[in-house]
Amino acid sequence: MASDEGHRTERRSTIRDVARAAGVSIATVSRVVNGRPDVAPATREAVLKAVREERFTTNRSARSLSGGRTLQVAVTLPVVESEYFSLILAGTAEALYEHDMDIVLAPTLHLRDRATILLDRLAHGATDGAVLITSERTNEELKALGRNGYPFVVIDPAEPLDEGVPSVSASNALGGYAATEHLLSLGHRRIGAITGVPEWLSSKERLNGYTAALASAGVLPEPALVVESDWAVEGGERAAATLLDAPEPPTAIFAFNDHMAIGVLRAAKARGLRVPDDLSVVGFDDIEQAANVTPALTTVRQPLAEMGRMAVSLLVRLLQEQRLEATNLQLQTRLVVRDSTAIPVARALA
Secondary structure, X not given: OHHHHHHHHHOOOOHHHHXXXXXXXXXXXXXXXXXXXOOOHHHXXXXXXXXXXXXXXXXXXXXXXXXXXXXXXXXXXXXXXXXXXXXXXXXXXXXXXXXXXXXXXXXXXXXXXHHHHHHHHHHHHHOOEEEEXXXXXXHHHHHHHHHOOOOXXXXXXXXXXXXXXXXXXXXXXXHHHHHHHHHHHOOOOOEEEEEOOOOOXXXXXXXXXXXXXXXXXXXXXXXXXXXXXXXXXXXXXXXXXXXXXXXXXXXXXXXXXXXXXXXXXXXXXXXXXXXXXXXXXXXXXOOHHHHHOOOOOEEEEOOHHHHHXXXXXXXXXXXXOOOOOOOEEEEOOEEEOOOOOOOOHHHXXX
């Protein structure tokens, strides 16, 4: 018991801890701690009991800001239904609840004009600031937004941002390096790469990690082994077909996200190839499907929810007019080894 108490004092309880202890949603906990009436008495009592047991205190920093605030934050993202974006959104929403702020959700549907109109509307009094997930706005447009006094933080920017434009992303280059190095360590030398949208910063950085790992192992990159795609399962399947139907197909493929890696699994199955015996496959992101496909997918885990929480932390500091020590934050990725990678058959038999 003493060790449990010691651990609890080291870490501040979160609204998620309270929700889990009370068996309710984060939104319900938020309504209770903010004194809203639309909660059943029994539920309210259970939440307040969990608040006491978890020693949870609400963070009122957002409420203590200067007057005239809406206490609403715009969150733009291309689509809601994608697991990648929804995991980032979940972390963002949780952090905003803890700061007693509400979300104004604005899906852009990957439409640049729509993104511009939505954000311009939200930046003029409707919201206090914004979290922009994979923003379609250019670097210059974002800098202009900042000069107009509207606080925002970009998550997973689509293009390189200048210093001073606040952003949170994953260490894509290091993740690409780790994925490729893993395949090299197993003995693979013909390693195909299926990139995402080539103009996106994350795709470029993962490709940089891939080529750097090959260079470190003394393996010359082959342009024919790199195929561009579009982040989708079907796109990954088409790109894998190009690689696997080549005269000298690769023994391993690194797909730059899990959806495309699942497409690779489909293409391999259609050709009677066994994964990982005949072909090793690595993805990127570690979405829920990665662990549930057969074989379970080796992948690079991005801290997606943590990216959302970190973005909110930066935004609150901007709203409080605090100085940011660093504006372009990269969170660490981690290789998760599962069943889709193995030593190539030729080496295993040698």
